[in-house]
Amino acid sequence: AQSVTQLDSQVPVFEEAPVELRCNYSSSVSVYLFWYVQYPNQGLQLLLKYLSGSTLVESINGFEAEFNKSQTSFHLRKPSVHISDTAEYFCAVSEVGFQKLVFGTGTRLLVSP
Amino acid sequence: GAVVSQHPSRVICKSGTSVKIECRSLDFQATTMFWYRQFPKQSLMLMATSNEGSKATYEQGVEKDKFLINHASLTLSTLTVTSAHPEDSSFYICSAREPTLTGELFFGEGSRLTVL
Numbered sequence: 001a002q003s004v005t006q007l008d009s010q011v012p013v014f015e016e017a018p019v020e021l022r023c024n025y026s027s028s029v030s031v032y033l034f035w036y037v038q039y040p041n042q043g044l045q046l047l048l049k050y051l052s053g054s055t056l057v058e059s060i061n062g063f064e065a066e067f068n069k070s071q072t073s074f075h076l077r078k079p080s081v082h083i084s085d086t087a088e089y090f091c092a093v094s095e096v097g098f099q100k101l102v103f104g105t106g107t108r109l110l111v112s113p
Numbered sequence: 114g115a116v117v118s119q120h121p122s123r124v125i126c127k128s129g130t131s132v133k134i135e136c137r138s139l140d141f142q143a144t145t146m147f148w149y150r151q152f153p154k155q156s157l158m159l160m161a162t163s164n165e166g167s168k169a170t171y172e173q174g175v176e177k178d179k180f181l182i183n184h185a186s187l188t189l190s191t192l193t194v195t196s197a198h199p200e201d202s203s204f205y206i207c208s209a210r211e212p213t214l215t216g217e218l219f220f221g222e223g224s225r226l227t228v229l
Contacts, residue, residue: 036220043119043206043222044157090156101147101208101218103156 002027002093006104013111015083021076021107023065023091033074034092034101035065044090050074061085086111115141117209119221126197127229134192134224136207142187143209147218148180151204163190197228 003026013019025031032051036044048059055067065076074091091104116139126132136146144165149157161182162170169182179201181193190209194201206223 041204041223041225044208044220046217046219049217100159100162102159105156106154108154 002031002095002102004091004093004102004104006091006107008107009105010108010110013081013109015111015113016080018079019077019081019085019109021089021091021109023074023076023104025072025074025091025093027072027093027095030096031093032096033065033067034094035059035063035074035076036090036092036103038088038090038106040087047076047089081109081111083111083113085109115139115209115211115217115219117143117207117219117221119205119207119224121224122222123225123227125227125229128198129196131193131195132197132226134194134205134207134226136190136192136209136221138188138209138211138219141209141211143190144187144212145210146184146190147208147210148182148190148192149206149208151206151223153204157206160192194226197226199228202226202228 005024034049035047037047038044048057050057050067058064063078088106088108090106092101094101118137120135146163148160151157160175163182163184165184184190204225208218208220211217
């Protein structure tokens, strides 16, 4: 079985500052890794994913995440955040083949002016 | 990307009544859909896996008779909360698996159920 740990429940940051949201996973088999973003009272939107290949994956809005197998991590980073990035971010893992998605507890990113 | 739509987005009902939530894949056929429940400020918990043409597979601790799931077609799965009580109030989210090589999951907008 897989599990995901997001140690930070909330990350406050000022606008234009860099941010890192941490995600560690546990699995005995090969996995796919995901970051989803959720705005208030909305469903989840896929931010980026790692399936295979390059360990550094990027989203269209400036986020990136790096798959580190030795550290079993998939931390999310952005060099300069905007107010509009304020949201809940969920890290998720599934076995290769998308049998089930297991979510972390989420990290609330709060961007202030 | 593929689109998954849920309806209704918000529903308020009286205790003891039943509520049906629909999940539709709009531009692809989904043989498998998933239903999640999210409590305030918490993560998503998988409730059940819905397979077209067969019975749903429920996660441990989820009451099958309380949460009825029907996957009648390749584009529609429904979740019916029967005899709803205030503790059933929650945010319910569905996802559908796109039948491509990667089988990526796409999520609906969620449905907020409030039971009075």
